[in-house]
Amino acid sequence: MEGFRGKKVGTLRLYTGDIVFRSALSQAGIDWKKDIELIEFKNNSMLLEAIKSGKVDVGVGSPGTLYEAEEGGLVAVTWSNDLQPDHVCCRIVAKTGDVKEKREAFKRFLKAIIKAERDKEKDPKVTIDASRPHIRLDDKIMEKSIIEPHMLNHSDPNKKEIVKMWENMNDIGYIKEGKDIDITKYIDTSLYKEAVEELIASEPDEPFFQKVKERFNQQNIG
Template sequence: MRLKQVVLAGNIIALVLVALLLTMTQAQAKQQGKLKVGYTPGGASILAFVAQDQKLFTKEGVEVELVQFSSTGDGLNALNSGKIDIGISFGTAAPLTFISKGSDFTIIGGALAGGHPVIALPARAGQFKTIRDFKGKTVAVPRLYTADVVWRGALKRAGLDPNKDLKIIELKNPPAVLEAVKSGKVDVGIGASSIFLQAKESGLAIVGWSNDFFPQHPCCRIVAKGKAVNGAPDVYRAFLRALLQAEKIKDTNPKLAQNITKRYMNIDDNLAATFVSEPHQHVSVDPDKHRVKQMWHELKEINYVTSELDINRYINTQLYRDALGELIRRNPKDRYYLNAKKHFEKQNS
């Protein structure tokens, strides 16, 4: 009996040592600048593609592995479990919802504002001109995606009851919304940036944008584990510096950004140009704390979240401030970065 107890104790100690070793290895990897970055293909992923292609991560001392996911939920679950280190295109509403349920997430930057299409069959396109036109319709939404929350907030402000005035079909992800619209099972779909090109290729009509419901609303925030950020802030600052340089390339050399997007997303020239230049998709690394807080309020207004958390504790603007400050130090007369600083002060003070 004692021998079995000794063996059992030895096995437990071995498992604990293995777990500690794994944790130390992961922490050491982050300290050395290795990050697994999760994304879904869409407007928010453009900056990561540019930074990777132009070796900006390497320039800043970060080794980045891009990991693709099919849905926001899958990506955030991977972040929560430590399978990836950063999420760059998993919305704003979903990370905030995870935070409300106890996840150790910190928003450290942005990737996309607005940019989510509302889609319908061409024959039904004329039916949707204002938010009140959704009354009496069957609407497909991707549950917990930012566009879904933004749209529901607009319904509430228009005095429409989502349980009485229309029928909402909740689906797992935007591709499922796309298929529901194409098949005619619903009148209209609340889409996402990730299906914008597929919607156009399918001949669907873009009858509106999420920006119509909440101008310049934050989407795709850059999210990481709070403990990881606190343990290796230099690595995350370097990551943001690389993205900021990619943002400048995207805005000042859109042709290069189009060519990169074409290769990374395996699309043709016309689609790449449409995707990168779409004016409703505003790409920016700025965390935009003010609008994130507005989104938090919106989530509570539509009863998606019931929480008394101080959301300020989960938005880290200092890393972006430092990253931008370092780029300005290197390039003191660069108008792009100086303008970015003005926007930061306006949106995060």
């Protein structure tokens, strides 16, 4: 991380990579408010142009721009999960009232997501074929986003890492309001747990579901 000290760094505020990068700087003893020049951009296109033109030395972008970045002659020098392994990114969220009212529907949704993850693991191209009608992107761009090994897309709640990221955001001054909120009150792992258990009961010989259960225990219990 010392290599970033004194550099101009472009970033996209409120992106996962942005939070992880600032946290990693802080943990390395580098004050992102003083020891680097942090410049926030509104979108990935503006960020990539700033890197290519030399207006910033390095940029913290989203995985969806990897193909475009590489086509423009840029390279990835590190990944967010190199800096903070197993960190969370997008989470599945819903209103508490809706979850209580439509619990079974949400559970079925989670089952479908887990089965989709199984299909992707067996054959990643299945995911691209399924995404094509809904995502109007070139297949090469989708491959970079979907099949890239650093893209760890799991529906597991990962309560431990949610709490860790929330604490990191507080520690580095990223959150200005709501610092005293107990984030654990807003994490419900029971639906996912039930979904996994019911999938195992329906297909006891499916090794993927057993792996999902082990991951759930590691990331949410204790």
